[in-house]
Amino acid sequence: MDRYAVIGHPITHSLSPQIHTLFAAQTTQSLTYEGIELPLTSFETRLWQLIKEGYLGFNVTMPFKGDAFDFVDELTERAKRARAVNTIKILADGRTIGDTTDGVGLLNDLQQHLKWTLEDTHILMLGAGGAVRGVLEPLIEANPASLTLANRTLEKAEELADDFPEITPCSFAELSGRFDLIINGTSASLSGMLPPIPESLINPGVKCYDMMYSAEPTAFLKWATSLGAVDLSDGLGMLVGQAAESFNYWRGVSPEVQPVIDELRQRLTIAT
Structure with a gap:
């Protein structure tokens, strides 16, 4: 075999x-x-x-x-x-x-399984590690209105922006505004932690996706639910x-x- x-x-x-x-x-x-x-x-x-x-x-x-x-x-x-x-x-x-194949996996889950629209939407990606790097090109090709990438360290976000000029880099501390979809690409959920983003980003209309998965909702998804978000998914x-x-x-x-x-x-x- x-x-x-x-x-x-x-x-x-x-x-x-x-x-x-x-x-x-x-x-x-x-x-x-x-x-x-x-x-x-x-x-x-x-x-x-x-x-x-x-x-x-x-x-x-x-x-x-x-x-x-x-x-x-x-x-x-x-x-x-x-x-x-x-x-x-x-x-x-x-x-x-x-x-x-990570990017294809993410896009298929978002668009085919969850039926979430990406075109002309404002997307926030959290994290700048290898998991995020692998999914940026397919997200860009989905033609969102904007793709903001936030990271604890601004320099790492800017490094990704050098390779993917379509994204807007910023630090977690600089985050503000309104997004249609927030994707947690940090490893924080593996240790039950939260990415340090303001509660003001979460509202009943925002979709929240965690690239991590578990039997129970991840810490990020639990937090988003507590703030009123209703469209949520982990990364299974x-x-x-x-x-x-x-x-x-x-x-x-x-x-x-x-x-x-x-x-x-x-x-x-x-x-x-």
Whole structure:
């Protein structure tokens, strides 16, 4: 059977093995998919070992998306602009191609699953890390009226604006105004924390999306709910959507996303 894996550090929390196992069953593809934790200091050496063992592709999660970008022989156009790789494909001749599917996963979740309109809307993105970098180009291509990127450190937001001049950078302290959609791309939810943004940004009409996910609403979504927001979602749909894009990149088959989202949501609920 063909072998695939998600690589990261740590990796025990990853739902990717469950997702791709469900995709394989749904599409009758003969493959195995596992989670492999790589040492922080020997990414390239360990990855070459896995390729020699016969793995045909990898998903890449924290903290190795930048390492994967440097590792591969070729890059897709969207990976070049994002300067990050979350999907690696091994060709028959041994060459490696890097892609980024996070942006597709986010856009599909927002537009197809949630049915949220992005065109001509005012979007606020929170955070300037690798997860955010990978989704900016698809968000820009959705043609919003404006895309503001706020970060604790203004310099990091400005660095992204250098690569993506369509965005408006600012610090959290400078935030003001009214937005139609706020996307939390910070890692604050992983530790139950909140990005330091003013309560005035939250109103009953604003849509709030957290790129993190959990069985219970994230701290950001709980906070937004307490301030009157009613259209909210975590990032589980994004996770499954980016995985589906990776699966199709490797196998040439597009799995159905919604049944897998529903199955995982049920499993998360049962686990709690």
